[in-house]
Amino acid sequence: MPRIRTVKPEFWEDEVVGLLPRDARLLFISTFNMADDEGLLRWTPAYIKASAFMYDDDLTLKHVEALMDTLADAGLLFPYIGGVARQQMAVVVNFRKHQKINRPQKSKLPPPSLGNYRVREMYARRDGWTCQLCGLPIPRLLVVNDSHNLSIDHIRPQSAGGTDHPSNLRAAHQACYQSRRNTPDGEEFAPPPGLAGLDDSVNDALTRSMNGHGDTLNDSLNRSLNDSVNEFHAPHNPEATTSTQSDIPSLNHSLPERKGREGNREGKGTPPTPRQSSDSPAVVQTGERAIEDRMTDAFLERYRSGNAYTQRQVRKVIADALTNGTNPDELWKALERLGSLSKPITANTLQFAFSELRQAQQASNVIALPNGQQLTGTDAKVAGWMAIAEQLRQEGDLA
Incomplete structure (x- = not known):
């Protein structure tokens, strides 16, 4: 049954939550009401649709399922198969950091194994x-x-x-x-x-x-895992059965640095410290592991501390970019740009980083007119650029 919950002011300021689609943010808040005092809830599209979007005829089960996947990919919820009946369940990862439970009641739902x-x-x-x-x-x-x-x-x-x-x-x-x-x-x-x-x-x-x-x-351990998380995703995403440890949603999202009495007091969290970008080259494929895995590990090693980056989200963005033909060196520079500013890693923020890098590159390629001339008129400007072209041609011949 739904329960009375609270939404803290920091919720609206969090960049990770703020970059989610509006319907996904609404669904995340609604999970507070649907979850029991342990943060467990049923996690099927039909149940979520009936509980959170009962009057929204424009949202189909497929749309609701996509919103659920968005929250799981962001690491805000952790889906699993629970109990003898093998129900589709989920954990609101940082539930006790979102909610203060005065008189907690025992959960009637099976926890993850x-x-x-x-x-x-x-x-x-x-x-x-x-x-x-x-x-x-x-x-x-x-x-x-x-x-x-x-x-x-x-x-x-x-x-x-x-x-x-x-x-x-x-x-x-x-x-x-x-x-x-x-x-x-x-x-x-x-x-x-x-x-x-x-x-x-x-x-x-x-x-x-x-x-x-x-x-x-870890290979032998991974091969022997009874991966209930992948079983949950299998009906909707057949490729999920081949996911590795790097695809696991992280649990350090949802304002863990700022909320709850278990850690820092509310509003007293330490903000992420901006990082300085380095000139190190992009991670290249060596044949040992996929380049997206190596690039993800390198990025998280450099920028994870003090930030809410998750391995699954970062790897997904990197893999999608590489699949779309992005140059690995350019991708790495964009990631460094976002990491140095402690910005979230999403498809949207990556495009902003690419845009900034390309604008900077275009600015560095600007050639001034000879002798600082301030030429006016079309003929004068054409003459100036023809002089520059001749100069470049002569330099090329000398080279």
Whole structure:
């Protein structure tokens, strides 16, 4: 049943949300009402149409489905298949950062299965890839030292009635998870010795991601995933069954830096720091991984910190641009332009970046009339340009 929810003023200022189509923004707000106190809701076009757009005859089920995909692509919702009945469900990713629940009621909907690594990764992204027990970073790729890899901790242990619902879960290192389980009740948690060398593991994962070798330790895991997320998309998008880990929607959208009492107090978030663009060349295809994957990793490594960039959205924009025949070097310069300004990566903002780059290039190609002449009249201007043409021709002959 629908519930009373709130919409914070920062919602309208967020650039990620602001670039969504208006109907998608309306649908996102409506999910607050449709979701239960855990942020779970049914996620079928027919249900969404009947709940959010019941009087809008101009919106067909196909239109509603496209709006749902837009929210999933932006990382605002995470679709999954849940329960014995295999219902099509979704999680409002940062629901508890959007809503303060005074008297939360138990969810009657099945949560996403923690047996799926993509679900565990979803919670890690929601928590900023930071261990919620020790406060240290979690490697974003699997590392050799398993104590440093991602685990999901139950705030209220399952033995005490805790569930797998989002509000009871938090990202943690394997070592911290095991240490907390072995800590007697009443004793304060202390970071375990197994965290030794964590900086090396984090740097190793970062380096492998940049160099395109991140799949080495993850291939066997990816092949064995019971990918319920892809199953959800399969009826509508057959190609989704071949998606990789890079296609997973990120969970760091929806104003996670500015909202909620769990993190910074409302309105006190630190704004993204503008980056300086470098002259580094575009990422090129090496045969190891697709160029869109390598370019996505390189961009996120340079510009993700402090911004709400998501791997899936950035990769989609890059892949679409390359499919349309965009030169990789020009594309990389446009991405650097947007990243240096902390702008969202969308098809629209990419076109603005291309426009700025081309205008700058045209300006740099302007040739002044000889001797700073201020020529007036058609004949005088033609004479001036003919002199420049002759000068260029002579320089070409000398070369």
